[in-house]
Amino acid sequence: MKMFIYKAYDKAGAKIDGQIEAESHAVALSQLKNQGLLPSELKEYKESTGNFFGSSKKVSLAELEFLTAELSLLLSSGVRIDKGLDIIRRSKAQPALVRLLTSVSSGISKGQSLSQAMSEHNEVFDPLYINLVELGEASGQLPEIFAKLAEDLKFKRDLQRKIISSLTYPFIILAVCLLCIVFIFNFIVPKLSVIFSDPESLPWYTQALLGLSDWMQSYQILLGCGFLGAVFLGKQLFTQPKFVKGWQQFLLKIPGLASAVLTTERIRFNSALAMMLDAGLAIDKALDLAKGNIKNQVLQREMEIVRNKVKHGHSLSPSLKQTSLYPDFYISLLEVGEESGNLAKVFDEIAKRSRQEFETWTEKMTTLIEPLLILLMGGIVGGVVVVMLMSMVAVNDVGF
Known part of the structure; x- marks a missing residue:
């Protein structure tokens, strides 16, 4: 059966659009007419093989x-x-x-x-x-x-959107910075270089700037291909389990970034646990399922150990204390929840507090990264302008 996308009008003249399954275009057209619809557009849905970043066949x-x-x-x-x-x-x-x-x-x-x-x-x-x-x-x-x-x-959608939004602006600034570098060394520097009649008598910084411009013009196609190749290689590496595990271990060792990873995973784990305990699942079963919400394999392994301990009669709070996911403050909350038999509410509270922590972290990092990237871009552009001005001054001094 084929999938067809249609736009049509009903008997009252109202617009209707949707999908219909049929063996052929003619059969789909006949089905729509039998439903009392007048098709204005009917085309077969073609599934694309996906783009560079993923497949469009998947349900989002x-x-x-x-x-x-x-x-x-x-x-x-x-x-x-x-x-x-x-x-x-x-x-x-x-x-x-x-x-x-x-x-x-x-x-x-x-x-x-x-x-x-x-x-x-x-x-x-x-x-x-x-x-x-x-x-x-x-x-x-x-x-x-x-x-x-x-x-x-x-x-999960909100969390995904916050992560993407926190990365979008810095990447835009970085992309503008790279485009400025390409533009300067391909158009600005070559046009200004014609005013220097004797390159060998120029100051070293001017010779370095002109040499860098010539080098970029000669090899920029190779640099672009190398960049695309690196992106493709990185995409392939992230499909290898050993590399992914090593990368995840590396992220947990980076100061600042490690706290964001832990907070994100804590949000996923606790929100799932709260939902399952509220639905009436046993704690060991809930731990086993919530473990699948954790993306980091190192933390996932820690939660597997916790599940095994709880299954064999150990208390939940001391077991979770031995993991990287819960600071002492949250452990004290869990101890209260375990004593009162209200763990679902405590896990939900931890998820909410962790969400606030992550929002604070993204605001701080965005506030810090944005001016640094702007300074980087301004430093590169301003540095080229200063070097060219100093070069022109040096040439005028020599001529005088």
């Missing part, structure tokens, strides 16, 4: 949040799960999400439970998601489970 985090939130709303309104999936599929969902929903609906129609149908798409639904859905099916609380999952996914 935003689409997964949309699906989860919509399922929570529909189920709360009394709509059956198969009908709810069909409603979302026929809405303005992206083609990748439509294919996912079609596959899940097909699994349900064959007698599978929702969690079983979703488990066949582990590239979209992680074990935490699947287990909570299974728990919701068993307890009859699927709407509440989907609401909590949607809230967790929204939090």
Whole structure:
């Protein structure tokens, strides 16, 4: 079956757009007409093989949040799960999400439970998601489970957006700085060099500037290819487990950056734990699933040790104290939560406090990096201008 994207008008003249599955263009056109629609545009959806940074076939985090939130709303309104999936599929969902929903609906129609149908798409639904859905099916609380999952996914999107936004401006400044360097040494310096009739009599700093300009003009294509090659090599290296593990260990040793990594992982781990404990999962099972939310393999291994200790009867707070993820202050909160039997609330509080810490850290780093990069760019541009002015003054002095 092929996927077609259409724009059409209904009998009242209102615009409608969406997706439809059919064997051919003619069959899709016939189906739309049978639905009482007048198509104005109908084209087959072509899945791209993905760009340099990733595949466009995957369901994005935003689409997964949309699906989860919509399922929570529909189920709360009394709509059956198969009908709810069909409603979302026929809405303005992206083609990748439509294919996912079609596959899940097909699994349900064959007698599978929702969690079983979703488990066949582990590239979209992680074990935490699947287990909570299974728990919701068993307890009859699927709407509440989907609401909590949607809230967790929204939090992940917010965290992702904050990380990207904190890096965007420094990268823009760095890119402008590099473009200024290329422009200066390709256009400004060569035009000014014609005023120097005898390069050998010029000061050393002028000769160095002209030599650097000539070198860049001669090898800038190779430099560009080398840069693209380095980016491609870096992308390939990050697909190698050994390199990723070594890189993650290195990040935990960098002062300043290590605290940001720990805070980010603490947010992911505690938000997942709070949600699962609130849903009624046992602590050892919750630890096992929340461990999958941690991206850093070093910290993930530490949490695996904690899970094994708790499973064999050790207390939670002393076990977590031996990890890198929890400072003493948070351990004291956990001890109170463990004594009162209110761990879910404590983990949620830790996630909120860690979120505030991360926001403070990003503000500080952005405030620090921005002026440094601006000074770097101004220093390079200003340095070239000063060298050229000093060179012209030196030439005039020699001529006089």
